[in-house]
Structures are given as structure tokens and as C-alpha cells.
Amino acid sequence: QLQLVESGGGLVQPGGSLRLSCAASGFTLDAYALGWFRQAPGKEREFVARVDRSGFGTLYGDSVRGRFTIARDDAKKTVDLQMNSLKPEDTAVYYCAADSTVTYNTYFYRPTEYEYWGQGTQVTVSS
Helix, strand or coil: CCEEEEECCEEECCCCCEEEEEEEECCCHHHCEEEEEEECCCCCCEEEEEECCCCCCEEECCCCCCCEEEEEECCCCEEEEEECCCCHHHCEEEEEEEECCCCCCCCCCCHHHCCEECCCEEEEECC
């Protein structure tokens, strides 16, 4: 059974850091591009970051670029999201997802492009 499980969420003060991790099981991770999305209450699911199958190509949403870093480790079957300089507006449930598209996916920012999803982990940024 294909499964993604996120961990590392929690409560952090503004300006702080958190590291999210997503562990995969049931499939070969290197066959997929991997992404992180987030969803705040009453809002649509928002693209955060993506790393391609090679691990060298990364993309970020405008609101997190320069603060967040995505990285994958196919040997460990994990994809991490390092989040620095956190702001209250970063508060959301964070999801990891896998995309089997072989070539460059122009619509990488759309949740519908990803076939597999984790259950999410809550991140709350508050003083």
C-alpha cells in the first residue's frame, strides 16, 4: 500500500524554525517528484515547494521563497521541508504529495497534479 506520513509539526513563535519530514512506504520514491502544500482554515490548498526526481530542481511558492527549503533523500525515502523565519500567516496544515509525471510538469502548483497525499501535520506560528 502506497503511503506518505508527515511529522514534525507543532507550535512555534514568530521568527522561529521547524523541520517537517515526510516518510514514504510501499513505493520507490525516486520515481516521483515530491511536493509540499498547505491549507489554512477557510482557504484553498496552497503550493509551498516541489523537488524533482533528480533532487536538484526545486520550486517554491512566492510566499515562502527564501525562507523554506525542500530536500529529498531517496535512500531514506523521505522528503523534508526546512522552514525558517516563520510568520503567523504560515499557520496551516502541511501536506506532502507525490507526482509521477516523468517530464517537467508545468502545472506543478496544482494539487490535482499529485496522485498521493499524506494525512497532514499542523503547524501553528504564534506568540
